[in-house]
Amino acid sequence: MATKKRKKISQAFTKSQLVKEISERCDLNKNQVTHVLDEMKDIIASHLKKNGPxxxxxxxxxxxxxxxxxxxxxxxxxxxxxxxxxxxxxxxxxxxxxxxxxxxxxxxx
Known part of the structure:
Protein backbone atom coordinates (compact mmCIF):
# COMPACT_ATOMS: atom_id res chain seq x y z
CA MET A 1 0.00 0.00 0.00
CA ALA A 2 1.49 3.28 -1.06
CA THR A 3 1.04 6.10 1.38
CA LYS A 4 -0.35 9.34 0.05
CA LYS A 5 1.32 12.69 0.54
CA ARG A 6 0.44 14.00 3.98
CA LYS A 7 -1.53 17.20 4.33
CA LYS A 8 -0.62 19.85 6.86
CA ILE A 9 -2.77 19.47 9.97
CA SER A 10 -3.60 22.66 11.87
CA GLN A 11 -6.01 21.27 14.52
CA ALA A 12 -6.36 17.96 16.33
CA PHE A 13 -8.74 15.51 14.65
CA THR A 14 -12.15 14.63 16.02
CA LYS A 15 -13.12 10.96 15.94
CA SER A 16 -15.07 11.38 12.68
CA GLN A 17 -12.17 13.23 11.05
CA LEU A 18 -9.76 10.50 12.17
CA VAL A 19 -12.04 7.78 10.78
CA LYS A 20 -12.35 9.65 7.47
CA GLU A 21 -8.57 10.17 7.18
CA ILE A 22 -7.77 6.52 7.94
CA SER A 23 -10.44 5.29 5.52
CA GLU A 24 -9.02 7.46 2.73
CA ARG A 25 -5.41 6.44 3.35
CA CYS A 26 -6.11 2.70 3.71
CA ASP A 27 -8.88 2.32 1.11
CA LEU A 28 -11.35 1.03 3.70
CA ASN A 29 -14.90 2.17 4.29
CA LYS A 30 -15.74 4.21 7.39
CA ASN A 31 -17.64 1.34 9.05
CA GLN A 32 -14.58 -0.90 8.84
CA VAL A 33 -12.34 1.76 10.38
CA THR A 34 -14.87 2.45 13.15
CA HIS A 35 -15.05 -1.29 13.85
CA VAL A 36 -11.24 -1.52 14.07
CA LEU A 37 -11.09 1.42 16.50
CA ASP A 38 -13.86 -0.09 18.67
CA GLU A 39 -12.10 -3.46 18.75
CA MET A 40 -8.82 -1.73 19.63
CA LYS A 41 -10.55 -0.04 22.57
CA ASP A 42 -11.92 -3.41 23.75
CA ILE A 43 -8.51 -5.07 23.44
CA ILE A 44 -6.83 -2.30 25.45
CA ALA A 45 -9.56 -2.50 28.11
CA SER A 46 -9.13 -6.27 28.48
CA HIS A 47 -5.36 -5.82 28.86
CA LEU A 48 -5.74 -3.19 31.60
CA LYS A 49 -8.33 -5.02 33.73
CA LYS A 50 -7.34 -6.56 37.06
CA ASN A 51 -7.36 -10.13 35.71
CA GLY A 52 -5.36 -9.11 32.62
CA PRO A 53 -1.65 -8.35 32.25
Whole structure:
Protein backbone atom coordinates (compact mmCIF):
# COMPACT_ATOMS: atom_id res chain seq x y z
CA MET A 1 0.00 0.00 0.00
CA ALA A 2 1.49 3.28 -1.06
CA THR A 3 1.04 6.10 1.38
CA LYS A 4 -0.35 9.34 0.05
CA LYS A 5 1.32 12.69 0.54
CA ARG A 6 0.44 14.00 3.98
CA LYS A 7 -1.53 17.20 4.33
CA LYS A 8 -0.62 19.85 6.86
CA ILE A 9 -2.77 19.47 9.97
CA SER A 10 -3.60 22.66 11.87
CA GLN A 11 -6.01 21.27 14.52
CA ALA A 12 -6.36 17.96 16.33
CA PHE A 13 -8.74 15.51 14.65
CA THR A 14 -12.15 14.63 16.02
CA LYS A 15 -13.12 10.96 15.94
CA SER A 16 -15.07 11.38 12.68
CA GLN A 17 -12.17 13.23 11.05
CA LEU A 18 -9.76 10.50 12.17
CA VAL A 19 -12.04 7.78 10.78
CA LYS A 20 -12.35 9.65 7.47
CA GLU A 21 -8.57 10.17 7.18
CA ILE A 22 -7.77 6.52 7.94
CA SER A 23 -10.44 5.29 5.52
CA GLU A 24 -9.02 7.46 2.73
CA ARG A 25 -5.41 6.44 3.35
CA CYS A 26 -6.11 2.70 3.71
CA ASP A 27 -8.88 2.32 1.11
CA LEU A 28 -11.35 1.03 3.70
CA ASN A 29 -14.90 2.17 4.29
CA LYS A 30 -15.74 4.21 7.39
CA ASN A 31 -17.64 1.34 9.05
CA GLN A 32 -14.58 -0.90 8.84
CA VAL A 33 -12.34 1.76 10.38
CA THR A 34 -14.87 2.45 13.15
CA HIS A 35 -15.05 -1.29 13.85
CA VAL A 36 -11.24 -1.52 14.07
CA LEU A 37 -11.09 1.42 16.50
CA ASP A 38 -13.86 -0.09 18.67
CA GLU A 39 -12.10 -3.46 18.75
CA MET A 40 -8.82 -1.73 19.63
CA LYS A 41 -10.55 -0.04 22.57
CA ASP A 42 -11.92 -3.41 23.75
CA ILE A 43 -8.51 -5.07 23.44
CA ILE A 44 -6.83 -2.30 25.45
CA ALA A 45 -9.56 -2.50 28.11
CA SER A 46 -9.13 -6.27 28.48
CA HIS A 47 -5.36 -5.82 28.86
CA LEU A 48 -5.74 -3.19 31.60
CA LYS A 49 -8.33 -5.02 33.73
CA LYS A 50 -7.34 -6.56 37.06
CA ASN A 51 -7.36 -10.13 35.71
CA GLY A 52 -5.36 -9.11 32.62
CA PRO A 53 -1.65 -8.35 32.25
CA UNK A 54 -2.28 -4.70 33.31
CA UNK A 55 -0.16 -3.39 30.44
CA UNK A 56 -0.58 -2.79 26.73
CA UNK A 57 1.93 -1.73 24.08
CA UNK A 58 1.09 -0.13 20.76
CA UNK A 59 4.39 -1.04 19.04
CA UNK A 60 6.59 1.93 18.30
CA UNK A 61 4.09 4.45 19.67
CA UNK A 62 3.15 4.05 23.33
CA UNK A 63 2.97 1.79 26.35
CA UNK A 64 0.04 1.86 28.78
CA UNK A 65 0.49 0.42 32.29
CA UNK A 66 -1.70 0.19 35.38
CA UNK A 67 -0.03 1.07 38.66
CA UNK A 68 -1.61 -0.07 41.92
CA UNK A 69 -1.39 2.59 44.63
CA UNK A 70 -1.56 1.39 48.24
CA UNK A 71 -4.05 2.79 50.75
CA UNK A 72 -2.74 5.62 52.92
CA UNK A 73 -3.83 6.00 56.56
CA UNK A 74 -4.96 9.31 57.99
CA UNK A 75 -2.13 11.33 59.48
CA UNK A 76 -1.47 14.43 61.47
CA UNK A 77 0.39 17.29 59.89
CA UNK A 78 0.82 21.04 59.92
CA UNK A 79 -1.02 23.30 57.49
CA UNK A 80 1.83 25.10 55.66
CA UNK A 81 -0.19 28.32 55.32
CA UNK A 82 -1.67 28.75 58.81
CA UNK A 83 0.92 26.66 60.72
CA UNK A 84 -1.97 25.00 62.60
CA UNK A 85 -1.98 21.26 63.30
CA UNK A 86 -4.43 19.41 61.08
CA UNK A 87 -5.48 15.84 60.31
CA UNK A 88 -5.18 14.71 56.71
CA UNK A 89 -7.83 12.08 55.83
CA UNK A 90 -7.06 8.52 54.77
CA UNK A 91 -6.97 7.60 51.09
CA UNK A 92 -8.27 4.31 49.73
CA UNK A 93 -6.18 2.07 47.51
CA UNK A 94 -6.50 2.97 43.83
CA UNK A 95 -5.32 2.08 40.35
CA UNK A 96 -3.58 4.68 38.17
CA UNK A 97 -3.14 4.43 34.42
CA UNK A 98 0.20 5.59 33.06
CA UNK A 99 0.90 6.18 29.36
CA UNK A 100 4.54 6.27 28.27
CA UNK A 101 5.56 7.45 24.80
CA UNK A 102 8.03 5.17 23.04
CA UNK A 103 11.09 6.23 21.06
CA UNK A 104 9.41 6.59 17.65
CA UNK A 105 6.65 8.79 19.07
CA UNK A 106 9.20 11.00 20.81
CA UNK A 107 11.09 11.39 17.54
CA UNK A 108 7.90 12.44 15.70
CA UNK A 109 7.49 15.55 17.84
Missing amino acids: EKFTLPGILKIQVRNVDAKPSREGINPFTKEPTVYPAKAASRKVRVTPLKQLKEMA
